[in-house]
Amino acid sequence: MSVKTYPVSTALKNLINQNSASNLFNPLNSIEGAYIAKDFQEVITSTLSVESEFGAIRITGIPIKSDDENNQLMKSICDLIGDAVGFSGENNATMVQNLAPSAKHIHSKAGTGSKVDLEAHSDLAHLYPYNPDYLMLFCVNSGSGEQPKTTLFDINDLGKYVSKETFEHLKNTRYQYDLPESFKGDISFSKKTLKCPIIQEGNRLESCFQFNTMRPIDEKSSDILSDIKSIISKNSDYIKFETGDLVILKNKRMLHGRSAFTPNFNEQTRLLKRLYVTKSINNLKEFTHYQINSLKLLDSISYDNEIQQTDVA
Ligand SMILES: O=C(O)CCC(=O)C(=O)O
Ligand SMILES: [Fe+2]
Numbered sequence: 001m002s003v004k005t006y007p008v009s010t011a012l013k014n015l016i017n018q019n020s021a022s023n024l025f026n027p028l029n030s031i032e033g034a035y036i037a038k039d040f041q042e043v044i045t046s047t048l049s050v051e052s053e054f055g056a057i058r059i060t061g062i063p064i065k066s067d068d069e070n071n072q073l074m075k076s077i078c079d080l081i082g083d084a085v086g087f088s089g090e091n092n093a094t095m096v097q098n099l100a101p102s103a104k105h106i107h108s109k110a111g112t113g114s115k116v117d118l119e120a121h122s123d124l125a126h127l128y129p130y131n132p133d134y135l136m137l138f139c140v141n142s143g144s145g146e147q148p149k150t151t152l153f154d155i156n157d158l159g160k161y162v163s164k165e166t167f168e169h170l171k172n173t174r175y176q177y178d179l180p181e182s183f184k185g186d187i188s189f190s191k192k193t194l195k196c197p198i199i200q201e202g203n204r205l206e207s208c209f210q211f212n213t214m215r216p217i218d219e220k221s222s223d224i225l226s227d228i229k230s231i232i233s234k235n236s237d238y239i240k241f242e243t244g245d246l247v248i249l250k251n252k253r254m255l256h257g258r259s260a261f262t263p264n265f266n267e268q269t270r271l272l273k274r275l276y277v278t279k280s281i282n283n284l285k286e287f288t289h290y291q292i293n294s295l296k297l298l299d300s301i302s303y304d305n306e307i308q309q310t311d312v313a
Contacts (some may be wrong), residue, residue, distance in 0.1 A: 002055040002154045004047045011036050016063050021072035025106040037219040041080045055154045055254040059246045071096040074275045083281040086154045089183040099262030099272040109212045110182040114263035120232045121210040121253040126177035128208035130287040132276035135251045143270030148261035149238035154169035170198040206252040
C-alpha cells in the first residue's frame with residue numbers, strides 16, 4: 001500500500017484545538033507551535049516528495065471544528081506543500097469544495113454521486129499537465145451506514161501487470177478526453193489536446209487516466225483501455241474514510257476512485273472537503289496565457305458553505 005498513515009500527535013491536536021486555523025502554522029504564534037508545524041511539514045513533504053515510495057499520506061485524528069475553521073485548516077496545510085488552485089470549470093473555482101452526495105446526482109460519476117462507481121481517475125486529467133499536483137480530501141463526516149471504498153492505485157505498479165508492449169502503447173498512443181461530468185465549460189481545450197495516458201517523468205511515471213472520459217481512437221486502443229481498467233480495478237488498494245482523516249494524494253501518480261454506496265441526505269451524510277494544490281502557481285502561468293477564462297487563480301480563498309450541494313456535480 002503506498003499510503004503512509006500518520007496519526008496526528010497530541011501536541012498538534014492541542015494546537016489545532018486552541019488556535020485559529022488561519023494562522024495555525026504562523027511561527028510568530030509560539031515557539032512550541034513553530035516546532036510542531038515544522039515536524040508536521042517535514043513528514044508531509046518527505047512523504048509527498050518525488051523520490052518517496054509513497055503516493056499519498058493519510059493523516060488521521062484531526063479535530064473537526066466549525067465549517068470555516070475546517071476550510072482554513074485545509075488551506076493552512078496546503079500552504080505547507082504548494083499553492084491552492086481553483087479552476088473555473090470545476091465548481092466555479094471554489095477553493096474548498098464540499099463533496100456530499102446529492103439527490104440530483106445519485107447516478108453521476110462525480111464526487112457528489114453515490115449509487116454508481118466512480119472509476120479510477122486523476123482529478124482533472126483532461127487538463128494534464130496543468131491539473132493539480134496534489135489533491136486534498138478531508139473527511140469531516142464519514143456519515144452513517146456503510147462507507148464506500150476510496151480506491152487507490154499507484155501508476156508505478158502498472159508494470160507488474162501488463163506486457164512491455166501494452167506499456168509502450170500507453171506511453172505512445174494518444175487518446176481524446178471529454179470533459180468530466182463535474183466540469184463545466186469550454187470543451188475545445190481538451191478536445192484539441194490528445195494525450196498519452198502514461199508519461200515518463202525521470203524515473204517515475206505519471207498518468208492522466210480518467211476512464212469515464214477517455215476516448216480511444218481505434219479498436220486496439222479500445223481493447224487495451226478496457227483491459228487496463230479491469231487490471232486497475234482488480235489490483236487497487238482502498239481506504240474507508242473516517243471522520244478526521246485528511247488524505248493528500250499525488251494526483252498525477254495515484255489513480256483513485258470510489259465505490260457505489262447508499263447515500264443519506266440528513267445531517268449524518270458523508271461529507272468530504274476537497275482542495276486542489278499545485279506545487280507552484282508559476283507552473284500554470286503558461287496555461288493561463290492561452291486558457292485565460294478557464295482557469296481562475298485566486299489569492300484569497302472563497303468558500304463553499306452549502307453542505308448539501310444540489311447544483312454542482
Ligand atoms: O468520494 C471519494 O472518496 C473520492 C471522490 C473523488 O475522487 C473526487 O471527488 O474526485
Ligand atoms: Fe477524484
